[in-house]
Amino acid sequence: MICPRCNIPLETVIIEETNVHKCSDCGGHWLERYELNKIAHPIDGDIEFSSLHPEHPEKLNDLECPKCNVVMKKINFNVLAHIHIDHCDDCGGFWLDKGELTQINREIDKLNDVHDSPVVIVTRFIARLGSFFN
Numbered sequence: 001m002i003c004p005r006c007n008i009p010l011e012t013v014i015i016e017e018t019n020v021h022k023c024s025d026c027g028g029h030w031l032e033r034y035e036l037n038k039i040a041h042p043i044d045g046d047i048e049f050s051s052l053h054p055e056h057p058e059k060l061n062d063l064e065c066p067k068c069n070v071v072m073k074k075i076n077f078n079v080l081a082h083i084h085i086d087h088c089d090d091c092g093g094f095w096l097d098k099g100e101l102t103q104i105n106r107e108i109d110k111l112n113d114v115h116d117s118p119v120v121i122v123t124r125f126i127a128r129l130g131s132f133f134n
């Protein structure tokens with residue numbers, strides 16, 4: 001597989017006992033469907049599903065899915081976090097630029113820490129909803 005930013009082959013690295021693809025040049029990660037759930041910090045529910053809505057308004061960008069060669073969409077990681085990641089509608093994979101995995105884990109830690117905010121309750125509900133679709 002080729003890095004959508006640098007056009008060089010991606011390396012295989014192991015994160016949380018999961019084989020994922022990483023670019024040694026830009027530090028981005030390619031995650032196939034369900035891999036983000038496996039390597040991100042644990043949370044109650046499906047973090048991938050909860051990230052698919054709502055779509056980030058800047059609909060298209062120029063990154064192509066390394067697997068399907070279609071243009072990926074910018075989506076909002078989780079409903080609340082302002083982290084915009086690339087997602088392929090065709091295969092369900094995610095492209096994370098360098099540092100985005102750390103940002104995602106920080107957001108998950110925040111959600112796990114706060115219990116009483118109504119916004120967090122909604123997010124947790126959406127995350128849990130995802131579990132029913134798998």
Ligand SMILES: [Zn+2]
Nearest residue numbers: 003006023026
């Ligand atoms: Zn790269």
Ligand SMILES: [Zn+2]
Nearest residue numbers: 065068088091
């Ligand atoms: Zn794809």
